[in-house]
Each structure stands twice: as structure tokens, then as C-alpha cells.
Amino acid sequence: MNENTWNFWTVASSTLNQMLRSATPVALAALGGLMTEHAGIMNIGMDGMILMGAFTAAAVSTALASAALGIVASIIFGILVGLFFALFTVKLRSDEFIIGCALNTFALGITVYLSRTLFDSAGISNAPHLHNIAIPLIKDIPFLGSVISGHSLFVYMTWALVALMWLFVYRTPLGFWIRASGESPETLRTAGKNPERMKWIASILCGVFCGLAGAHLSLGNLNGQFGQRMVAGRGYIAFACVIFGGANPVKVFLAALMFGFFDAIGLQLQSSKLVDADLTSAIPYVITIIMMVYVVVSGQRRRERIAKQQLKKLELK
Amino acid sequence: MKKIIALLLVLVLTLGCFAACKKADKPETPATEATPEPPSTEPDKTVVTIVVAGTFGDRSFYDSSKEGGERLAKDFTGLDVKFVECNNENHTVRMQNAAAQSNIVVCVGWEFYDIETVAPEFPDVKFIWIDNETSAPVPNVLNIVYAQNEGSFLAGYIAAAMSKTGTVGAVGGEDSITINDFIVGYKQGAAYFNEATKVEINYTNDYDDPAKGKDCAKVLHDRGADVIFQIASKAGDGVFEAAQEGSFYAIGVDSDQKYINDAVIICSMKKEVGKSIYDAISKIVGGDASQLGTTWVADMSNGYVGIGYGEEGATQQIPDEIKAQVEEIRAKIVSGEIKVDTTRN
Numbered sequence: 001m002n003e004n005t006w007n008f009w010t011v012a013s014s015t016l017n018q019m020l021r022s023a024t025p026v027a028l029a030a031l032g033g034l035m036t037e038h039a040g041i042m043n044i045g046m047d048g049m050i051l052m053g054a055f056t057a058a059a060v061s062t063a064l065a066s067a068a069l070g071i072v073a074s075i076i077f078g079i080l081v082g083l084f085f086a087l088f089t090v091k092l093r094s095d096e097f098i099i100g101c102a103l104n105t106f107a108l109g110i111t112v113y114l115s116r117t118l119f120d121s122a123g124i125s126n127a128p129h130l131h132n133i134a135i136p137l138i139k140d141i142p143f144l145g146s147v148i149s150g151h152s153l154f155v156y157m158t159w160a161l162v163a164l165m166w167l168f169v170y171r172t173p174l175g176f177w178i179r180a181s182g183e184s185p186e187t188l189r190t191a192g193k194n195p196e197r198m199k200w201i202a203s204i205l206c207g208v209f210c211g212l213a214g215a216h217l218s219l220g221n222l223n224g225q226f227g228q229r230m231v232a233g234r235g236y237i238a239f240a241c242v243i244f245g246g247a248n249p250v251k252v253f254l255a256a257l258m259f260g261f262f263d264a265i266g267l268q269l270q271s272s273k274l275v276d277a278d279l280t281s282a283i284p285y286v287i288t289i290i291m292m293v294y295v296v297v298s299g300q301r302r303r304e305r306i307a308k309q310q311l312k313k314l315e316l317k
Numbered sequence: 318m319k320k321i322i323a324l325l326l327v328l329v330l331t332l333g334c335f336a337a338c339k340k341a342d343k344p345e346t347p348a349t350e351a352t353p354e355p356p357s358t359e360p361d362k363t364v365v366t367i368v369v370a371g372t373f374g375d376r377s378f379y380d381s382s383k384e385g386g387e388r389l390a391k392d393f394t395g396l397d398v399k400f401v402e403c404n405n406e407n408h409t410v411r412m413q414n415a416a417a418q419s420n421i422v423v424c425v426g427w428e429f430y431d432i433e434t435v436a437p438e439f440p441d442v443k444f445i446w447i448d449n450e451t452s453a454p455v456p457n458v459l460n461i462v463y464a465q466n467e468g469s470f471l472a473g474y475i476a477a478a479m480s481k482t483g484t485v486g487a488v489g490g491e492d493s494i495t496i497n498d499f500i501v502g503y504k505q506g507a508a509y510f511n512e513a514t515k516v517e518i519n520y521t522n523d524y525d526d527p528a529k530g531k532d533c534a535k536v537l538h539d540r541g542a543d544v545i546f547q548i549a550s551k552a553g554d555g556v557f558e559a560a561q562e563g564s565f566y567a568i569g570v571d572s573d574q575k576y577i578n579d580a581v582i583i584c585s586m587k588k589e590v591g592k593s594i595y596d597a598i599s600k601i602v603g604g605d606a607s608q609l610g611t612t613w614v615a616d617m618s619n620g621y622v623g624i625g626y627g628e629e630g631a632t633q634q635i636p637d638e639i640k641a642q643v644e645e646i647r648a649k650i651v652s653g654e655i656k657v658d659t660t661r662n
Contacts, residue, residue, distance in 0.1 A: 010540075011539075014535070014536055014539035018535065018536065021532070087322070091319070092319060092323075112372070121373075122372045122373055123375075123551065125376075125554065221528050221531070222527050222531065222555065222558060223558045225527050225554060225558075227374075227525055227526075227527065227551050228372060228404075229405075229525035229526065230525060230526055230527060232523060232525065232526040232528075232529070263532075264532075267519060267532060267533060267536050270519050270520065271518070271533075271536050271537065273518075276492065277489075277492040277519065278492055278522065281520075281523075
């Protein structure tokens with residue numbers, strides 16, 4: 001394939017394919033992050049949670065020679081991390097920000113320490129992993145097939161989880177209570193529910209989703225690899241997506257896709273030598289900042305508008 | 318409940334302190350018994366500390382330096398070789414601490430710019446800086462840089478010869494002088510095989526995230542490259558994975574990486590960091606310190622860069638005739654008949 005045959009469609013399918021892959025770990029973690037966000041906990045510890053999930057998945061998968069058990073282990077470990085996080089933020093009421101930072105730093109240390117002790121190396125490689133799935137029929141559709149087919153199971157699972165999460169948050173009593181525990185804990189208490197318990201549940205769910213995101217990174221996206229810095233800030237991007245999507249699962253997923261898209265487009269641009277490599281790697285982060293500014297400004301505008309309407313009503317009276 | 322937890326936490330902390338004290342005590346007591354003086358002032362034991370900018374376990378650059386250090390410790394009984402990892406932060410402090418406790422400090426990584434100010438603070442300590450050089454000669458610093466452009470020339474030639482599409486690729490760690498030194502050589506080598514060979518390049522901008530390396534390689538493959546050279550340390554592991562999934566070939570870097578994935582890694586551009594450390598230190602230990610204060614370009618003529626085809630019994634994808642041509646080119650580079658471009662000054 002040379003410059004003549006290299007065309008728009010190949011670039012587009014290459015970009016969209018990478019968008020789906022890049023967005024998945026961020027989206028999975030963000031699904032967890034939106035739970036804690038609804039419960040009124042500011043969780044910046046997702047980066048560490050993902051890393052621990054990635055390590056657990058890779059380590060257990062290596063030890064027991066089974067990728068499935070590795071994923072199960074990362075979920076169980078996610079529950080433990082969630083409990084740990086809730087113990088400090090909910091039970092002991094310590095500063096969420098500090099605990100989040102501590103979790104991130106702790107994860108960097110403990111994973112490598114365990115990896116060194118157990119495997120005599122700072123990283124893990126060649127753990128049993130998930131194989132990519134070629135979807136029958138869809139994979140033969142010219143453009144769509146190369147975009148949608150051939151991803152790891154997690155990519156498809158995430159789409160289903162987004163829908164399930166939306167149903168959970170907005171259509172089940174438990175989801176409603178979790179939201180209430182963040183927005184108005186006293187009201188929830190009046191209704192006879194314990195807001196603290198809801199926060200515990202939200203925190204555990206966050207741990208589980210971050211564990212899954214980690215398992216995806218090490219066993220789904222990569223072929224059974226772990227490295228200390230492999231999370232590379234995805235937890236923070238996930239947090240940004242949660243804020244940008246207003247903690248609504250569908251919007252959060254779209255935000256993650258947008259992040260993936262700009263990540264992919266950046267890589268295409270620098271590969272085409274249109275833009276400098278140093279610049280393109282910053283694109284997703286610049287977009288994140290722009291997103292944040294947009295969220296704040298639009299929120300303010302909305303409040304102003306509402307205030308003006310209220311004033312008008314008063315004047316009419 | 319809360320009180321119990323708080324008490325438990327305090328207990329853990331205090332116990333942790335005790336444990337830490339004990340640990341610190343332990344090596345001290347036998348050390349004072351066995352050797353009357355601390356190691357740094359002991360005349361017959363030379364302490365060598367190898368400080369790496371990242372972490373071991375990259376199966377490439379840093380691990381190669383570790384292998385060299387381990388070989389030194391085995392072959393020279395008078396050497397006490399220690400290893401320090403900077404984990405990509407606090408390079409200067411770690412280098413200073415190492416210098417305070419050793420006779421020879423090897424700084425592995427281009428990041429140790431502060432060596433120019435640290436080395437004069439420790440005039441009795443000998444420094445070796447791997448993969449970069451001081452802006453002006455410092456009397457107790459030996460800079461070792463590698464002619465990676467020459468090795469990459471061969472890698473480029475092999476890539477172009479093995480490519481069916483006429484497009485080859487390279488995934489760099491970042492757009493920097495050292496990485497681009499690989500790339501100019503690679504491009505030139507590919508063009509030496511066939512002027513029309515297209516070379517596609519991109520950069521991961523990250524040395525630790527294999528997912529990024531995988532994405533980069535996939536994009537290059539989508540652009541037609543069917544042999545991809547990875548120059549991105551741990552992130553480059555992703556290139557091998559992409560190669561396996563996309564059924565194309567990859568070329569390893571720094572160490573002979575063929576063992577990582579025999580089926581897709583056709584060869585590796587070897588940069589013998591460990592060997593150069595070994596040779597430089599054994600020279601110093603032998604009493605010849607003339608190299609200090611200079612920059613040593615470890616190049617192809619003395620075998621510090623070259624191509625590795627894996628250990629014996631490894632699957633060989635490259636036909637013998639191409640290997641023979643590579644050998645001829647190697648001789649030509651050594652003799653100076655072929656001049657390889659470089660980004661080093």
C-alpha cells in the first residue's frame with residue numbers, strides 16, 4: 001500500500017478502530033467513577049485502582065494460568081479496594097482528595113513490590129490473556145467490519161455495561177438512593193435509608209469497575225502484560241469524563257469516546273507528519289481542559305438564565 | 318468502632334517503625350563485625366553503583382546495563398556492584414546519594430544532565446554517563462554514546478529487504494535527538510536497499526505504556542508498513558503484540574529481543590550497553606583511567622552496536638543471503654565506505 005492507495009476510508013477505519021480501543025479502559029473506569037460522583041465522593045484515586053486491577057489480573061492470570069480467573073480476581077480485588085476507599089472516605093470521613101492521592105501513590109509502590117517478590121521482575125508479561133473476537137457477518141461488512149469487529153471482549157462488554165448502568169442509576173430504587181445520598185443525604189435519611197450505606201455501595205462499585213478497567217488494560221488490550229506506569233493517567237481522564245458527562249452513563253461514555261477519538265486522530269496526524277509528535281500527544285489533554293471550561297461556563301450560564309427567569313416572574317407579580 | 322480502627326492504624330504505624338528500625342540495624346551489625354570500616358573507605362573493595370533512570374524489567378536498555386553489572390560482580394571479586402532505580406524521578410538526588418557511597422557511579426539514561434554539577438562535587442568518584450554526553454569535558458566523567466545510527470542502518474536494510482509492501486515503519490519513544498539518531502540510520506538503510514522504500518514513522522511519547530506502542534504500530538500497519546522497528550523501551554512491547562495480531566514483522570531494540578516473540582521479531586538492533594559498561598569499568602579497575610573526561614562512541618567497529626538474530630535454535634525468518642549482504646554492509650560501515658547520517662553533533 002503506498003500513498004496512492006492510502007485513502008480516506010483506510011484512515012477513517014483505522015482512526016475509529018483505535019477510538020473504540022482507547023476509549024474502553026477510560027469508559028470502564030468512568031462508569032465506576034460516576035457512581036462515587038453521584039454518591040458525593042470526589043474520587044481521584046481511580047488511577048491507582050485501575051493499576052491495582054491491572055496487576056491483580058495479570059498476576060492471577062499468570063499464577064493460575066487462566067485469564068478468566070485473572071478477571072474474576074481483579075473484580076474481587078476491586079471490591080476490596082472499594083471497601084478500603086469507603087472505610088476512609090465514608091466511615092472515617094477523611095479528605096477524599098488526600099485518600100485518592102494516597103491510593104494512587106500506594107498502588108504504584110505495592111504493585112511493583114508484589115511483582116518483584118512474586119515474579120522477580122518489575123513487570124509481568126505473557127500472562128494468559130483474552131483473544132480478540134472476530135464477529136461473524138459483521139466482520140465482512142466493508143467499512144464497519146474493520147471498525148467494530150476484532151476487539152477484545154471488554155470493548156463489547158463496556159457497551160452493554162453503559163446501558164445497564166444507565167438503567168441502574170435512573171430506573172432502579174438503589175440507583176435513586178445512591179444519587180440521593182450525594183445530593184441530599186438528609187432527605188434520604190428522612191426516607192428511612194442510610195446514606196452512608198449508599199456511599200459504601202457506590203465506592204465498592206467504583207472499585208469493581210476500575211478493577212475491570214485494569215483487567216482490560218493488561219489482559220484485554222494487551223496480551224497479558226503489566227508495567228508500573230501502564231495506566232498512564234487514564235484514571236484522571238476517566239474522572240474528567242465523569243465531570244463532563246454530568247455523571248450520566250451515556251454522556252460519560254460519549255465523553256470517553258471523544259477522548260479516544262482525539263487520541264486516535266492525534267496519532268494519525270503525527271503519522272502523516274502533518275503535526276509535530278510532541279503537539280499531538282497533548283491533544284487529548286487540551287481537549288479535556290476545553291471540556292472542563294465548557295462544563296463550568298455552561299453551568300454558570302444556565303444558572304444565570306434561571307435566575308433571570310425567576311426575577312422576571314417576581315417582577316410580573 | 319472508629320476508635321478501634323484509629324488504634325489499629327496507630328499500632329500498624331508504630332510496628333512499621335520498629336520493623337524499619339530492625340531492618341536498618343540488621344545489615345549494620347554484621348557489616349561492622351565483618352569489615353572494620355564502611356565499604357566506601359575500604360581500600361580493597363571498589364563500590365560500583367549503577368543508577369538507571371527508569372526501572373529494570375524493560376527487557377531492553379536498562380536490563381542490558383544490569384546484565385553488565387552482574388557480569389562485573391561475578392568476574393571481579395574486588396567489586397561490590399549495587400543497583401539503584403530512579404523510576405523516572407529524582408535523578409539528581411539518587412545520583413548524589415550513589416556518589417556519596419561508591420567509587421564508581423554509572424548513570425544509565427540520557428536524563429542525568431545534572432552530572433555536570435554533581436561530578437565536580439565528588440572529585441574522587443569516577444562517573445560513567447550512558448547514552449548522552451556532557452556539554453564540556455568533565456575530568457571525572459566518561460561519557461559513553463552509541464552509534465545507534467549504524468546499527469539502525471542495518472535494521473533498515475533488513476526491514477526493506479523483508480518487506481513485501483515496500484513500506485516499512487518505526488515506532489519511536491519520542492521526538493528526540495537520540496531516538497531520531499536511530500531513525501535517520503533506519504531510513505538511510507532502507508533507502509540503501511531500495512530507493513523507493515517508504516518509511517513511516519510515529520512516536521509513542523511514552524516509554525512505559527505498551528498500549529500506546531500497540532496503537533502506534535497498528536496505525537503504521539494500516540498505512541502499509543509490514544516490518545516495524547520499535548525504539549520505545551517498554552512501550553515497544555506493544556509493537557510486538559500488534560505484529561502478532563496483524564501478522565507482520567517487528568524488529569527489536571537494544572537487547573536481543575527475539576526471545577520475547579520468536580514468530581514476529583525477525584531480528585534486533587543491539588546496543589550492547591552492558592558490554593560497554595563492563596569493558597569501561599574493567600579498564601578503570603585495571604588501572605587505566607585515561608578514558609575519563611572524554612566521550613567514547615561505542616560503535617560497530619568494536620561490536621557495541623549490531624544486529625542480533627536470537628539465540629541458537631530460534632526461528633529464522635531472514636534468508637541467509639540477506640544476512641550475508643548485511644554482513645557485507647557492516648564491513649563497509651566499519652571501513653568507512655558507507656557513511657551513516659547521524660543526529661549527534
